[in-house]
Amino acid sequence: MIFTVAIDGPAAAGKGTIGRAVADRFGFRHLDTGLLYRAVAVAGGDPVEAARHLTPEDLQRGDLRTLEAGRAASRVAALPEVRAALVDFQRRVARSEGGAVLDGRDIGTVICPEAEVKLFVTASPEVRAHRRWLEVGGDAGRVLAEVKERDARDMERADAPLQAAWDAVVIDTSAMGTDEAVEAACAVVARRFAKRT
Numbered sequence: 001m002i003f004t005v006a007i008d009g010p011a012a013a014g015k016g017t018i019g020r021a022v023a024d025r026f027g028f029r030h031l032d033t034g035l036l037y038r039a040v041a042v043a044g045g046d047p048v049e050a051a052r053h054l055t056p057e058d059l060q061r062g063d064l065r066t067l068e069a070g071r072a073a074s075r076v077a078a079l080p081e082v083r084a085a086l087v088d089f090q091r092r093v094a095r096s097e098g099g100a101v102l103d104g105r106d107i108g109t110v111i112c113p114e115a116e117v118k119l120f121v122t123a124s125p126e127v128r129a130h131r132r133w134l135e136v137g138g139d140a141g142r143v144l145a146e147v148k149e150r151d152a153r154d155m156e157r158a159d160a161p162l163q164a165a166w167d168a169v170v171i172d173t174s175a176m177g178t179d180e181a182v183e184a185a186c187a188v189v190a191r192r193f194a195k196r197t
């Protein structure tokens with residue numbers, strides 16, 4: 001059975017939490033595609049070469065989830081050659097046997113436009129910055145500025161910019177707790193999954 005759940009949206013909207021929970025609930029694989037760009041960014045050297053030679057071990061590094069790695073990832077993600085080098089791997093995972101959940105920025109628009117379910121998970125910049133701040137601490141104003149800067153870069157780049165696919169279901173998690181957001185996503189997936197099997 002091939003069944004892809006594409007989850008796109010801006011930084012800290014809850015995509016990862018929702019993606020993992022959906023994958024657990026339905027027994028699908030889960031790929032956080034942001035990790036690919038983060039691993040390329042922290043590899044050092046030529047990012048295009050790093051993207052072409054990325055290994056599973058590169059995705060295990062302990063320093064991929066920092067604010068700095070996120071900011072650097074957003075920069076290398078604007079390079080078309082980097083994106084092109086990562087497409088085949090993501091497509092293979094998306095269409096692998098047994099079902100897959102991929103979260104990122106361009107999954108429903110570029111990587112897997114044929115995905116059976118497309119979710120666009122979003123929240124206001126203030127809410128997302130507050131969640132990030134709870135994780136990383138530091139100066140709250142700076143975290144908000146970072147979130148807005150990353151949104152602008154991810155949305156304004158020429159190649160595969162962050163945008164909702166026309167057929168995506170939008171879930172705004174601004175006023176939702178984790179459980180509510182997960183249930184909203186699982187309800188959409190369950191409806192589509194029931195129709196298909």
Ligand code: DC
Pocket residue numbers: 011012033034035037038070073074077078103104105106107150154
């Ligand atoms: O989801 P994240 O914060 O881990 O992503 C880090 C950066 O990687 C993000 O700012 C943009 C880029 N990215 C992308 O361009 N396309 C994806 N599918 C996933 C992430």
